[in-house]
Amino acid sequence: MRDRLAGTQERRLRSGDVSYFEELFRSFYRPLLSYSAPIVGDWEVAEDVVQGVFERLWKERKRLEMKTTMRSYLFQCVYSRSLDVLRKEKVRREYRERSLVKVNAGESETLGNITYPELESRVRSAVERLPAQCRRVFEKSRYAGMSNADIAEDLGISVKTVEVHMSKALKRLRSDLGDFLILCLFYGII
Template sequence: MEKHLLYAIAKGDERAFEALYDTYFRQIYHFVLGYVKSPNLADDIVQEIFVKVWEKRETLASVELFKPYLYVMAKNQTLNQLRSISRSKASQQELLQHYVFSERSTENMIQNKEYQAFINNAFQQLSPAAQKVFSLCREAQMSYEDVAKEMGFSRHAVKKYMMQAMKTFRQLLSGPIDVNYIVVFFSLLGLLQ
């Protein structure tokens, strides 16, 4: 039956699309919500996913297994949205308001160790000077001017080291990575505040 819906949608049948939407909306919403924890953000992401499904409707007839296709699309859209959020303070606040870091289940403890190892690995790829600049700016929350005075650098040099650090972190996040890594990564670095 699903294959018939996909063929109908590929031909522009809006009723078939509504049926598909009704069938999968809640599943995809809960899947996305599991990553972002924010009901509003999850709803927005799921709406965007279904808009993309409609925009790509001509290709649906060739999709053999729609459910896995939809879940991959959902994960990719969520990851893209989280990357975008990393650049917006208002969105960061919305996300972290719903993200619970205090759960202590075995799975979360293992995941937290993996996240910390990921962050430590990223940090170790920085030069010693960039590590110190990054630590002072993010952990000690010092201004570029104060870091420059303490380290005997110019403000421009401090900014350059910070840009190198952020470039390194962003490159590590650009590959295939669990969505939760991004949330924890940016929050631990003090970027989501």
């Protein structure tokens, strides 16, 4: 029974049935929001998570292959995306703490003198200087919040290739931005 139901739901979504998508959104938005909020610890962040899941569901509907019901699928997507948000926030928090220690200790005079627009400009320039594929992978990861698997699928490359490109991009940015990388992470620019 579940396989047939999942197949029907999948077909309706793949066909671009807007009324079905709206029905899904109305039925699951609140429960998914209530599920994500305790995980991420913030109602607005949970809204972003759930909206992102629905946006991706619509965008990727033609490639959708469900092995469960739509309900299970949506809850699993929200769970994964919520954990991704937590991981990224943890990394940002750790870098913020390290950068504050450096700035407070006076280790870098230049860090305290740069303005946010200057920093943003430096990052933009550094990202633009990345090789094309590295830049695409980096932007999808850092700015669009996509997972490595999603990036690989979107670009038609393997997950391992995505990891290699991210590694190259981060190594190059560390080199290009030097001490400013800490501030970039602090302000959430990268």
